[in-house]
Amino acid sequence: MSLPTDTVLDRFLRYVVIDTQSDATSQSQPSTDKQKNLGRLLEAELKALGLADAHLDEHGNVYATVPATTKKTVPSICFCSHMDTAPDFSGTGVKPQIVKNYQGGDIRLIGDANQVIKVSEHPELSNQIGHDIVTTDGTTLLGADDKAGIAEIMTAAQFLLAHPEIPHGPVKILFTTDEEIGRGADKVDIKKLGAAFGYTLDGSTIGEIENETFSADGVTITITGVAMHPGTAKNRMENAIKIAAGIVARLPQDQAPETTEGKQGFIHPVGISGAMEGATVSFIIRDFEEQGLTDKEELLKTITQDVMAAYPGSSFTFTVKQQYRNMKIVLDRHPEVMDNLIEATKRVGLTPRIHSIRGGTDGSRLSFMGLPCPNIFTGGHAYHSPLEWVSVEDMETSVKTIVELVKVWEERAA
Structure with missing residues (x-):
């Protein structure tokens, strides 16, 4: 042949x-x-x-x-x-x-x-x-x-x-x-x-x-807000969209893909969706070291808890999914x-x-x-x-x- x-x-x-x-x-x-x-x-x-x-x-x-x-x-x-x-x-x-x-x-x-x-x-x-x-x-x-x-x-x-x-x-x-x-x-x-x-x-x-x-994880934060008619919402509504936006706004600027290089890792929001009653924010977390990955996830969770403290009627779930190492x-x-x-x-x-x-x-x-x-x-x-x-x-x-x-x-x- x-x-x-x-x-x-x-x-x-x-x-x-x-x-x-x-x-x-x-x-x-x-x-x-x-x-x-x-x-x-x-x-x-x-x-x-x-x-x-x-x-x-x-x-x-x-x-x-x-x-x-x-x-x-x-x-x-x-x-x-x-x-x-x-x-x-x-x-x-x-x-x-x-x-x-x-x-x-x-x-x-x-x-x-x-x-x-x-x-x-x-x-x-x-x-x-x-x-x-x-x-x-x-x-x-x-x-x-x-x-x-x-x-x-x-x-x-x-x-x-x-x-x-x-x-x-x-x-x-x-x-x-x-x-x-x-x-x-x-x-x-x-x-x-x-x-x-x-x-x-x-x-x-x-x-x-x-x-x-990189070692890589995905994080999904799911927020449950308090929905209310806007005409009667004073001191009652807790808008999940605003909660999600508040979390993203507090992300450290020196730990983003656009501000890091070499061996520096990052926290990167890749998706956000929702309505008044509920919202979801998706992230990818990257670092060359396992400890760096854990530290960034803990930081993101702390940011979420700090934002949520202003919304006592709302709740969230924080899910980490391993992607690769x-x-x-x-x-x-x-x-x-x-x-x-x-x-x-x-x-x-x-x-x-x-x-x-x-x-x-x-x-x-x-x-x-x-x-x-x-x-x-x-x-x-x-x-x-x-x-x-x-x-x-x-x-x-x-x-x-x-x-x-x-x-x-x-x-x-x-």
């Missing part, structure tokens, strides 16, 4: 035109059935590569295995990317454009003259001279987050299968749904996957490796995962730069599900926006990094 010979660009252009936007308001998994359109294509392509166990499950997740080529006992390594695109901006009707042999300067997008990828705002462009740059036409996002990762994993698998002389252990492939709405790992079957360690391909600038994420807690117990990735990155000529993510990835959840899982660069930039772009050469470098990484794991196995 002759194997496909698609380039990473061939695959990327094929994947980004498939609308896979997820929907946080949906309770199903996947949240949008259209994500399975890409899943079915990937299942077919994996089978065309000869991976007999490739399959799309009922939840939209795609699994496959590249068999080992070595007689050594090497841990099974998983490479994972997500199929959905963010709800932040339209992913329908993506029209990818290629700027061939980029020679510098701003890139004006042809579908919307107001959309310009400016070098002043995207300094990484200065490192792309001579590269082929893929952009949108300015009317949609591109979907490099995370279809660049998918294309890179698929192309690396194709390369390994075409070169059985390269010694490596079992390579597991996992493509998930709904990562952008925080549910990417919800329905992953870790036992079926059968990997010891993993890597998400969901990063950005080549050379950047991410081994740390800092994957570094798990990764520090398995230093070989990062050590091998750093070595592979060096072998492709890059200087590894270890970063923290002010957010989360599938790797956050997977790490605590038993699959220690740092994040590898894909070459994509300006995610979740119509200014999204990726270099073809950088995607090719990510493919090479995957190949080198499985070689390193084999070399260092006992």
